[in-house]
Amino acid sequence: MKFAAIVGTNADFSYNRILLQYMKKHFKQLADIDVLEINQLPAFDQDLPYEEQSMAVWQFKQAVKNADGVIFSCPEYDHAIPAALISAIEWLFYNPKNILEQKPTMVVGVSYGTQATSRAQEQVRQILASPDCNAAVQAGHEVLVGKAAQSFNKDGNITDQAAVANLEESFTSFVKLTDALSKQTEEDNLMTLKQPFVNDAYINFPTGRLSFKEAQQIFSTIPFEIDLIDRNDRFAWFSDKPNREHVRHVNEINETVDECHPPKALPAVKAIINSFKDGSRDMVERPLIMHGHRTLIQYYALRDVDGSYLGTIEFTGSVEHIISLFENGAFADVTTGASKHGDDAATSETSADATSAASEETGAPVDDAADGAAKAKADADDTDATTSASKED
Amino acid sequence: MKITAIVGSNSKHSANRKLLQFMSRHFDDQDITVADIDQVPMFNENYPGGDPQPVIDLAQQIEQSNAVIISCAEHAHTVASSLKSVLEWLSYNLHPFANKPVMIVSVSSFPQGGSRAQMTLRQILNSPGVNAIAWQGDEFLLGNGDTAFNDHGDVKDEGTVKFLDKCFAEFITFAERNNAK
Ligand SMILES: Cc1cc2nc3c(=O)[nH]c(=O)nc-3n(C[C@H](O)[C@H](O)[C@H](O)COP(=O)(O)O)c2cc1C
Ligand SMILES: Cc1cc2nc3c(=O)[nH]c(=O)nc-3n(C[C@H](O)[C@H](O)[C@H](O)COP(=O)(O)O)c2cc1C
Numbered sequence: 001m002k003f004a005a006i007v008g009t010n011a012d013f014s015y016n017r018i019l020l021q022y023m024k025k026h027f028k029q030l031a032d033i034d035v036l037e038i039n040q041l042p043a044f045d046q047d048l049p050y051e052e053q054s055m056a057v058w059q060f061k062q063a064v065k066n067a068d069g070v071i072f073s074c075p076e077y078d079h080a081i082p083a084a085l086i087s088a089i090e091w092l093f094y095n096p097k098n099i100l101e102q103k104p105t106m107v108v109g110v111s112y113g114t115q116a117t118s119r120a121q122e123q124v125r126q127i128l129a130s131p132d133c134n135a136a137v138q139a140g141h142e143v144l145v146g147k148a149a150q151s152f153n154k155d156g157n158i159t160d161q162a163a164v165a166n167l168e169e170s171f172t173s174f175v176k177l178t179d180a181l182s183k184q185t186e187e188d189n190l191m192t193l194k195q196p197f198v199n200d201a202y203i204n205f206p207t208g209r210l211s212f213k214e215a216q217q218i219f220s221t222i223p224f225e226i227d228l229i230d231r232n233d234r235f236a237w238f239s240d241k242p243n244r245e246h247v248r249h250v251n252e253i254n255e256t257v258d259e260c261h262p263p264k265a266l267p268a269v270k271a272i273i274n275s276f277k278d279g280s281r282d283m284v285e286r287p288l289i290m291h292g293h294r295t296l297i298q299y300y301a302l303r304d305v306d307g308s309y310l311g312t313i314e315f316t317g318s319v320e321h322i323i324s325l326f327e328n329g330a331f332a333d334v335t336t337g338a339s340k341h342g343d344d345a346a347t348s349e350t351s352a353d354a355t356s357a358a359s360e361e362t363g364a365p366v367d368d369a370a371d372g373a374a375k376a377k378a379d380a381d382d383t384d385a386t387t388s389a390s391k392e393d
Numbered sequence: 394m395k396i397t398a399i400v401g402s403n404s405k406h407s408a409n410r411k412l413l414q415f416m417s418r419h420f421d422d423q424d425i426t427v428a429d430i431d432q433v434p435m436f437n438e439n440y441p442g443g444d445p446q447p448v449i450d451l452a453q454q455i456e457q458s459n460a461v462i463i464s465c466a467e468h469a470h471t472v473a474s475s476l477k478s479v480l481e482w483l484s485y486n487l488h489p490f491a492n493k494p495v496m497i498v499s500v501s502s503f504p505q506g507g508s509r510a511q512m513t514l515r516q517i518l519n520s521p522g523v524n525a526i527a528w529q530g531d532e533f534l535l536g537n538g539d540t541a542f543n544d545h546g547d548v549k550d551e552g553t554v555k556f557l558d559k560c561f562a563e564f565i566t567f568a569e570r571n572n573a574k
Contacts, residue, residue: 010435010436010437010438010439011437011438011439012438012439039437042435043403043434043435043474043475043478044473044474044475045403046403046404047404047405047406077436077477077484077522078480078481078484078517078520078522078523079516079517079519079520080471080472080477080513080516080517080520081471081477082436082477082481083435083436083474083475083477083478083480083481084435084436084437084474084478086468086471086472086473086474086477087435087474087475087478089469090468090469090473090474093469119516123471123513126470126471126509127469127470127471129470130469130470130471132468132469132470133469
């Protein structure tokens with residue numbers, strides 16, 4: 001089970017951060033707790049259009065959305081919740097949609113004095129229970145750690161055994177609550193299973209048959225990852241493999257294109273999809289550096305045998321291995337043979353726009369100007385991907 | 394009486410700003426200055442260079458006033474983060490609210506008019522760090538804010554304006570008494 005634990009302050013030093021780090025350590029057998037900071041978030045601004053929301057806000061929302069439950073550790077400022085935490089919560093529920101909806105949430109807190117955030121915590125619960133948030137707030141348990149300076153030792157462990165026992169009881173109960181709530185939706189969530197649902201059925205292709213199990217495991221084995229946006233512009237499927245370049249989560253399945261992309265990348269993504277729909281292009285590619293290695297992302301129009309649009313697939317993989325094979329002369333002897341088969345590929349069309357986008361890791365794939373240039377170029381000659389990739393530096 | 398009226402929202406088209414602007418026109422026998430908070434950065438204990446200038450300016454303005462009005466927006470049943478940030482700044486190094494009479498009003502787009510934000514704000518004003526004297530008389534809560542004002546920004550409903558007159562008069566008496574001390 002995966003929890004997002006939000007440090008409810010932007011302060012450099014925070015006892016509430018220490019509490020969450022302690023929980024992460026102490027409960028590592030029980031759950032996977034990811035400690036999230038809020039000090040990188042801009043102040044909430046209701047007038048900011050969604051498209052202009054920053055990457056930091058998007059990443060924060062994604063992390064919360066993809067967690068099974070959320071823990072808020074809330075300091076008390078002036079008998080109330082700190083502004084920085086209110087602001088973070090405002091981002092979470094406001095635009096474009098409330099991602100705290102029915103999220104299991106737990107509230108904990110540490111204060112310097114004896115009151116131990118008793119007043120601020122009540123407010124967090126009140127906020128989480130408001131129609132704006134409508135979270136599933138844990139009730140009946142309180143984790144109130146007072147006298148912070150004495151409550152933790154220098155290793156960040158809680159010294160008071162009664163406080164540890166209370167925390168254990170509260171967290172165990174929260175895990176149960178989260179589990180119960182997630183079971184309710186398990187039927188919609190078959191995606192979370194590791195195995196396909198029908199183990200021994202076969203798909204008969206014109207070229208042979210595959211069991212469902214084989215189909216799944218082929219996708220998990222090939223050294224590339226595939227994501228599918230269906231014809232209704234929904235994120236429909238991704239190939240499940242370890243160490244993906246793009247980390248995807250089953251909670252994102254069925255999201256619209258708008259929902260599953262950072263706002264700043266959206267216009268470019270839509271431009272690609274629209275060009276696939278109207279038939280003006282079949283493929284767009286962008287070489288770039290991801291996680292420190294050279295990676296090639298290719299978008300293909302997925303078409304039915306009659307050519308009608310079925311969706312867009314994103315095909316991503318590290319090309320380091322291929323490049324090193326090439327550099328070590330692997331293809332030297334077989335060049336002529338390879339080219340015989342190679343001349344039918346649709347690789348050249350979009351090579352120029354790939355170049356222009358190559359520098360950016362997280363942002364938009366291609367911009368419209370580059371698209372135009374790419375097409376003009378494609379009409380003129382058949383540049384190959386190698387040429388365009390070298391132009392980027 | 395010199396009064397600083399703080400807009401408890403950083404929104405461009407704040408209904409709470411409208412209410413305060415209306416009050417400053419309507420109660421022209423008092424010297425009411427409307428103060429916006431959208432220039433105040435998010436409170437941070439480790440803010441580089443100490444208190445930012447907009448905070449210092451606002452603190453000074455409050456310091457030199459006899460009373461304060463805060464009109465608070467309600468977000469998720471509490472005060473907007475932008476207002477809470479201002480109150481944190483003004484309870485940290487500077488404490489201009491200390492013993493200052495404060496009137497709480499609010500506008501919201503729902504019929505309740507910001508009742509829960511008012512409760513939270515009162516609690517915050519009463520905390521030792523802020524230490525204001527929040528006036529405890531009638532509650533002025535303006536609901537359905539989207540339709541409550543006419544094109545000139547005046548509160549439309551006559552009964553509502555009458556009630557505001559009554560609240561404000563009581564508050565002025567209260568503030569005068571506190572300033573005389
Ligand atoms: C602006 C401000 C207001 C505070 N108000 C309160 C308060 O109302 N009640 C309280 O118990 N502690 C209050 N404190 C002290 C905090 O409990 C203390 O700073 C604590 O360490 C905050 O949690 P953190 O270590 O996670 O940042 C306040 C601190 C600041 C900076
Ligand atoms: C993020 C957000 C949350 C809101 N939550 C509430 C709420 O809990 N209760 C309420 O009465 N109005 C709520 N509203 C509507 C406000 O009452 C409305 O936006 C009002 O105009 C706020 O005052 P302002 O215009 O001065 O910012 C919310 C608005 C926003 C932007």
